[in-house]
Amino acid sequence: MTSTAKRVYISVDIEGITGVVGREQTGQTGKDYERARRAMTGDANAAIAGALAGGAELIVVNDGHGNMQNLILEELNPEAELVIGSPKPLTQMEGIGDGFDLAMFVGYHARMGSAGVLSHTISGNVVANIWVNGRVMGESGINATLAGHFGVPVGLVTGDQCVCAEARDVLGNVKTVAVKQAITRYSARCLNPTKSHGLIQAAAEAAVREASSFSALKVGNPVTFRIQFKDSGMTDSAGRVPGAVKVDPTTLEFTHEDPTVGFKALRSMIGLAAS
Ligand SMILES: [Zn+2]
Structure with a gap:
C-alpha cells in the first residue's frame, strides 16, 4: 500500500x-x-x-x-x-x-x-x-x-x-x-x-x-563536501571561506552537521573561485 x-x-x-x-x-x-x-x-x-x-x-x-x-x-x-x-x-x-x-x-x-x-x-x-x-x-x-x-x-x-x-x-x-x-x-x-x-x-x-x-537520501552525519577545482589558483581564492580545509593544491573540504550550511559554503567557495 x-x-x-x-x-x-x-x-x-x-x-x-x-x-x-x-x-x-x-x-x-x-x-x-x-x-x-x-x-x-x-x-x-x-x-x-x-x-x-x-x-x-x-x-x-x-x-x-x-x-x-x-x-x-x-x-x-x-x-x-x-x-x-x-x-x-x-x-x-x-x-x-x-x-x-x-x-x-x-x-x-x-x-x-x-x-x-x-x-x-x-x-x-x-x-x-x-x-x-x-x-x-x-x-x-x-x-x-x-x-x-x-x-x-x-x-x-x-x-x-x-x-x-x-x-x-x-x-x-x-x-x-x-x-x-x-x-x-x-x-x-x-x-x-x-x-x-x-x-x-x-x-x-x-x-x-x-x-x-521512495526513500529520502541519507548520506550520514556530519556532511563533508569535498570540491576539486580546475586549477590551484581557484583553490587559493576559495580557501578564504572560513572552515574550508585544503586537502591538496586543487581540493578543499568543508564539514558541517547541517548540509544546508555545507552547501552554502560550497557555493561560496565556487563563487570566490570564479571571481
Ligand atoms: Zn543549468
Missing part, C-alpha cells in the same frame, strides 16, 4: 530539457535561447500535469538555471507556483524545507567528467569534481542530499540517459525519463516534445501516486 504526495516540489534546470544540446540554447544571449526556455516550460508543465493527475494539491516549481529567470510564468500551468530569481540561499533547492512530500528534478544534466549532454557540476568553468561524504556526485545527488536533510525523497529525474543512470546509481529507487540519448557532450538523439511530455507526465503521475515507496 502506497500513499500519495500532496505537496510536490519541482526543481528545473535547462541542460536536460527536451531538445537542448548547446550553448546557443542555454545562454540568455544565445540565438536559440527563447526556444529553449519555452521547451523548459513545456517539460515543467508535463511534470506539473502528471503531479496533478496523481493527486498533488500544492506544486512549487523552482527555476534552477543561470540567473534563474528562464521559465515563462504566464505559460506555466496556473496550478503551480513558481520560484524565480537569484540569488536564493539554496539555489536549485530553495524552499525545499517547507514541508514537501516529494521532489522531482526536471531537465537535469550529468556531472562534470561524465559523458552526458552539457555535463557539469554547478559551474563548468570552475568545478572538476564534488564529493559528498566520499561519494562523487552531480547536481542531482547534491540536491537530493539537501532534500534528504528535510526528509523529502526524489521520485523523478528527467534529462539524458546519462543523468538518468547517475540518479539511479545514487538514489536507487527513482523514476527516470530520458528525453534524449547523448551522443557527445554537445549532441543527442532527441524525442519530439509531444512524446517526451507524455513520458514525463506519466512518470510524474506514477511518482506522486507511489510517493511512499
Whole structure:
C-alpha cells in the first residue's frame, strides 16, 4: 500500500530539457535561447500535469538555471507556483524545507567528467569534481542530499540517459525519463516534445501516486563536501571561506552537521573561485 504526495516540489534546470544540446540554447544571449526556455516550460508543465493527475494539491516549481529567470510564468500551468530569481540561499533547492512530500528534478544534466549532454557540476568553468561524504556526485545527488536533510525523497529525474543512470546509481529507487540519448557532450538523439511530455507526465503521475515507496537520501552525519577545482589558483581564492580545509593544491573540504550550511559554503567557495 502506497500513499500519495500532496505537496510536490519541482526543481528545473535547462541542460536536460527536451531538445537542448548547446550553448546557443542555454545562454540568455544565445540565438536559440527563447526556444529553449519555452521547451523548459513545456517539460515543467508535463511534470506539473502528471503531479496533478496523481493527486498533488500544492506544486512549487523552482527555476534552477543561470540567473534563474528562464521559465515563462504566464505559460506555466496556473496550478503551480513558481520560484524565480537569484540569488536564493539554496539555489536549485530553495524552499525545499517547507514541508514537501516529494521532489522531482526536471531537465537535469550529468556531472562534470561524465559523458552526458552539457555535463557539469554547478559551474563548468570552475568545478572538476564534488564529493559528498566520499561519494562523487552531480547536481542531482547534491540536491537530493539537501532534500534528504528535510526528509523529502526524489521520485523523478528527467534529462539524458546519462543523468538518468547517475540518479539511479545514487538514489536507487527513482523514476527516470530520458528525453534524449547523448551522443557527445554537445549532441543527442532527441524525442519530439509531444512524446517526451507524455513520458514525463506519466512518470510524474506514477511518482506522486507511489510517493511512499521512495526513500529520502541519507548520506550520514556530519556532511563533508569535498570540491576539486580546475586549477590551484581557484583553490587559493576559495580557501578564504572560513572552515574550508585544503586537502591538496586543487581540493578543499568543508564539514558541517547541517548540509544546508555545507552547501552554502560550497557555493561560496565556487563563487570566490570564479571571481
Ligand atoms: Zn543549468
